[in-house]
Amino acid sequence: MKPNSRFTVAIHVLTLLAHEAGGEPVTSEYIAGSVNTNPVVIRRLLALLRQAKLVRSQGGPGGGWQLTQPARAITLRDVYRAVQGDQLFPMHAGAPNPRCPVGAGIQAALGAPYAEARLALERQLGRTTVADLLRDVRAQAR
Amino acid sequence: MKPNSRFTVAIHVLTLLAHEAGGEPVTSEYIAGSVNTNPVVIRRLLALLRQAKLVRSQGGPGGGWQLTQPARAITLRDVYRAVQGDQLFPMHAGAPNPRCPVGAGIQAALGAPYAEARLALERQLGRTTVADLLRDVRAQAR
DNA sequence: GCGCAACGTAACGAATATGGTTGCGCATGA
């Protein structure tokens, strides 16, 4: 899948917006230059972040993208939930054989462990904020 | 990313082996019947689990697959590490722009949070064993 | 009102990953 770099790119973009915060809105073309991709790709991704109310966009000249919250208030958990809609651990492609005792019950049995695993992951992601990353990136630049 | 059902299928297979433990080795064809897929797919997956020393295989008539450890000793963390070789959160496809301060440092800044997130996930997965799942599946069957 | 700048979105294609299938070689045990 698999290579789904949405999460990493989303964090990159938000960190960039935090870096430029306070000035003019940032255009998707500028962002695309930093990520090294196409503006449309960025807009597609930012549409997800806007649904999650992490950013807002403005059309017209002088328009672009801005954070709706201080970077300190945005955790990686928020980003994860905004862009990673699919299941962490997908189930079988086709359903397992219901006539086999294990096949019949395995998916139900996995529900709780999978949910707990996702919670544990999100709990840890909640400990890092975009502000943390921005500080780290700026420290590297020296 | 996505659909990588290897993890779920691997757990299914191990639970099935635990269910049949004590008797004859189980053939990949029989397992494929429970998972509802092709024997070759099962053998490909079991090859990974064998590398991790979770199962052993035997050729010839009466051959098949068996667990190398009691189900109580196999955690979902072991399975995860055996079949999920790739990064949890892939980085950018192409490298970000090194002339942008954020692009230059974001991947390095993400190293620690990503590693901690993976650890948290694995720690939680380590709390469930194949024996737990087998008990759950058998309880459902009643 | 006009025009430009920028987003919004649909449509298409290339590249890649995954899962399924076939085929054939090899080891093993009766």
Add this chain to the structure above:
DNA sequence: TCATGCGCAACCATATTCGTTACGTTGCGC
């Protein structure tokens, strides 16, 4: 020696992602 079952490579179908083009829409400034 022969049938059984694994080992493995090759191939195809499908799905997803990412990139790109194209076109519509919005909002600001003149």
